[in-house]
Amino acid sequence: MTAREPITLPLELDRPPKQAEPALRGDSITADRYTSNEYLQRELEQVWRRVWNIGGVSYQMTEPGDYLTTEIGHESVILVRQADGSAKAFLNVCPHRGTRITDAAEGAVERFHCPYHGWQFDWEGTVVAVPDEEDFRESPCGRARLHEVLCCERFGLIWYNLDAKAVPLEEFLGEQITSELDSHRMEAMVRVLDITADAESNWKIITDNFNEAYHVKVLHPELIPYIAADYQDCQFDLFPRGHNRGWFPAFMPSQQYGSEVIGEPLKTMAQAWGVDSDDYQGRETWSDLRISIQKSKRELGAERGFLHYAYRSNYQLTDYVIYNIFPNNVITVGPDGVQLLRPRPHPTQADRCYFDHWWLVNRVDGQTMTPSPAGGPDLPVTDAEHEYVTYGEQTLGTTADQDLSIAKAQQAGLASSGFQGFWMPNQERRVQAFHEHLNDLMASP
Numbered sequence: 463m464t465a466r467e468p469i470t471l472p473l474e475l476d477r478p479p480k481q482a483e484p485a486l487r488g489d490s491i492t493a494d495r496y497t498s499n500e501y502l503q504r505e506l507e508q509v510w511r512r513v514w515n516i517g518g519v520s521y522q523m524t525e526p527g528d529y530l531t532t533e534i535g536h537e538s539v540i541l542v543r544q545a546d547g548s549a550k551a552f553l554n555v556c557p558h559r560g561t562r563i564t565d566a567a568e569g570a571v572e573r574f575h576c577p578y579h580g581w582q583f584d585w586e587g588t589v590v591a592v593p594d595e596e597d598f599r600e601s602p603c604g605r606a607r608l609h610e611v612l613c614c615e616r617f618g619l620i621w622y623n624l625d626a627k628a629v630p631l632e633e634f635l636g637e638q639i640t641s642e643l644d645s646h647r648m649e650a651m652v653r654v655l656d657i658t659a660d661a662e663s664n665w666k667i668i669t670d671n672f673n674e675a676y677h678v679k680v681l682h683p684e685l686i687p688y689i690a691a692d693y694q695d696c697q698f699d700l701f702p703r704g705h706n707r708g709w710f711p712a713f714m715p716s717q718q719y720g721s722e723v724i725g726e727p728l729k730t731m732a733q734a735w736g737v738d739s740d741d742y743q744g745r746e747t748w749s750d751l752r753i754s755i756q757k758s759k760r761e762l763g764a765e766r767g768f769l770h771y772a773y774r775s776n777y778q779l780t781d782y783v784i785y786n787i788f789p790n791n792v793i794t795v796g797p798d799g800v801q802l803l804r805p806r807p808h809p810t811q812a813d814r815c816y817f818d819h820w821w822l823v824n825r826v827d828g829q830t831m832t833p834s835p836a837g838g839p840d841l842p843v844t845d846a847e848h849e850y851v852t853y854g855e856q857t858l859g860t861t862a863d864q865d866l867s868i869a870k871a872q873q874a875g876l877a878s879s880g881f882q883g884f885w886m887p888n889q890e891r892r893v894q895a896f897h898e899h900l901n902d903l904m905a906s907p
């Protein structure tokens with residue numbers, strides 16, 4: 463791993479810079495992309511083999527020989543820390559007769575051993591020992607290899623791409639998104655939540671959900687008292703290659719909020735930073751409350767152990783920003799941590815997916831517990847064990863449960879002959895842009 467100069471955005475920034483709006487074509491969004499298994503198989507080839515995926519968190523692999531496995535579609539991918547500190551990625555398939563060489567989620571090895579006939583591989587994926595070597599006309603040792611795929615590390619995460627000709631990750635993301643993600647210094651964070659759920663919808667129903675905030679006031683009314691989720695208060699930006707960004711000012715109520723007097727939980731959130739929300743009566747004062755809290759955090763952050771506030775822009779002290787890195791890496795950044803909310807396609811069933819939820823937090827001096835981002839109980843500030851859950855049997859937290867409950871209902875509706883395509887307001891243009899980019903990839907050779 464090479465150390466990189468930390469990036470700080472200008473501290474006085476009040477919101478992320480508005481991007482030029484590209485024109486959208488208005489493609490119709492057909493149901494087959496959500497319901498057809500045949501479409502899913504083409505999508506695995508046309509889309510999933512060509513994009514950068516997040517495989518894991520860098521600190522999961524500290525020593526040479528530490529490895530992780532991750533899955534996308536039909537592929538299992540092994541990520542391995544090398545002797546020189548870099549990371550490599552290989553398809554998890556034995557060159558002898560095709561067996562997966564490991565089914566472990568993570569581990570540490572001197573050599574990988576295929577469980578079938580015992581071929582052995584070094585960290586660079588080369589076969590180094592086989593039983594009955596003298597029985598081969600040409601020994602596989604030093605010749606046969608695991609199939610290597612592109613791998614890089616950025617933002618404290620390990621990324622891989624199945625396309626050998628893919629553009630580098632930074633070019634894929636573009637300069638603006640790269641520098642904004644860099645500014646959070648996720649390398650210093652710890653993952654305190656790591657859940658995968660089986661979900662009963664196509665993966666795109668979940669990305670669509672994160673690509674609009676139109677549903678927030680209906681589905682997540684509990685966010686209204688402290689996050690401004692109305693489109694008039696937010697900013698939505700489209701980026702090349704299908705990525706997008708949504709900015710949501712927080713520590714102020716949404717315009718939908720029913721009262722002129724600020725209530726809970728914002729009253730307590732403001733109090734925690736020495737600001738009395740009763741001094742802000744009437745909705746025209748709400749954005750001033752947000753700014754007072756930014757000032758207070760700037761002033762008191764360091765002495766309270768929030769050392770990361772020193773390198774955060776004003777808006778990064780209070781607000782939420784959702785990046786969708788095409789196709790499915792929904793990265794939600796808040797004042798004290800980052801969530802990955804990521805649906806992954808099921809390999810064979812269009813109406814199912816896996817939903818990964820990670821929560822990485824900044825370490826705060828003296829803090830051993832941290833609020834859950836999903837409405838669940840507080841979480842210990844230590845590296846979390848991976849949990850595998852079935853949606854409906856265990857909770858994923860209030861907000862995620864609300865989103866997934868509607869995903870199932872939408873999946874059912876999209877399979878109906880009554881579905882006639884989408885009818886969307888301008889604030890849902892990130893959904894439209896996402897599908898137009900998807901259409902481009904599906905149509906390209």
Ligand code: FES
Pocket residue numbers: 556557558559560561576577578579580581
């Ligand atoms: S399939 Fe791996 S050693 Fe035979």
Ligand SMILES: [Fe+2]
Pocket residue numbers: 671677678681682861865
């Ligand atoms: Fe939602």
